[in-house]
Amino acid sequence: MARDSSKTRRRLIAAADGLFYGQGIRAVGVDAVAEAAGVTKRTLYYHFASKDDLIAAYLEERDLPTLGRYQGMIPEGGAPAARRIRRIFEQLGKNAENPRWRGCSFLRAAAEFANLPGHPARVVAARHKRRFEAWLEEVLAADGFGEGAALARQLMILLDGAVAQILIHRDPSYALSAADAALTLLKRANKSKKRRS
């Protein structure tokens, strides 16, 4: 069996996911990850070259599923972009009500390794956010928005800004404030869309 998909490796990543997301990456030692996975530390180091390697795998594992979860929660492509975007923010608010919610794993990793721009975790995190922004642009484009790139950026800012405020204040209602702002921005962009057509 290829090392990339071995059962033990997957269990280690799952254990790392629970611990790193739950308590923070630097706060969790490799001993704890190995124990949670039911193997020894030596086995962990057979599957991963270093803790940094494990961290990268942890975030990599979250990349597409995280995006997919948002993609799955919004109405189908036929719906107006405004309704689809609003759903994203509403769902963020709902997610944040879960007591195990701890914000965005990618943002938190970037914060923990703020002094290491080349760290594998930073690379994966940046790529994830680029992917997310590109998807938002697609959602806008599907409803005929022009200049979708600039607007998608602003939606990303609102989304991660809401995550930050919710985490700071432990108050999911910031997601609704962000949703209002997003709809206002969409409304203005809509005007120029109509004008152009």
Place this chain on the structure above:
Amino acid sequence: MARDSSKTRRRLIAAADGLFYGQGIRAVGVDAVAEAAGVTKRTLYYHFASKDDLIAAYLEERDLPTLGRYQGMIPEGGAPAARRIRRIFEQLGKNAENPRWRGCSFLRAAAEFANLPGHPARVVAARHKRRFEAWLEEVLAADGFGEGAALARQLMILLDGAVAQILIHRDPSYALSAADAALTLLKRANKSKKRRS
């Protein structure tokens, strides 16, 4: 001399500031802080009950000066709120160009201690953000904006969202995208202000 203002204590906080902000709180040991301050670890523990106590003092020390720096950089009270708000975002972009910039110390602390809602660092961070939001509301009110509380919240979301994106992508231009969004929101709020008067 009172313990709260002793010279050694202040030097320890200054050393902690440089190291915690530069490298992250959990990434820095108390040994490093003591050495940077030119004292031994034992002296550090004379002035602070624990590392958590030192962390709280580090953030406390940043609270008012951080707010004051933003207050000092915007045009005087007579200027329109739109111009004053825009300046805040522009200045954020300029600050982020400094290679030593590492995002917001309060956000990063909240991210590092995401699993400890009652941690002293979280308490200080939340209070700082509340203070900042209240100040934004004052800026809006000074220019006759009604419903300033909701708008101030959205500006906070944009501001911290921009910080997050800049940190992730190491691209200060997100500050300008956020500025555009902020001005759009202000313009719509402005309308209702005019209508009401």
Place this chain on the structure above:
DNA sequence: GTCTATATGCCGATAGAC
């Protein structure tokens, strides 16, 4: 108030057997 010296335990990572 500051020092030297130390307690105790966890950190990431490795040696070598099976």
Place this chain on the structure above:
DNA sequence: GTCTATCGGCATATAGAC
């Protein structure tokens, strides 16, 4: 591929002299 055993180092925190 997984194990037992262990390395050297650093973590937070403390004892007791001066």
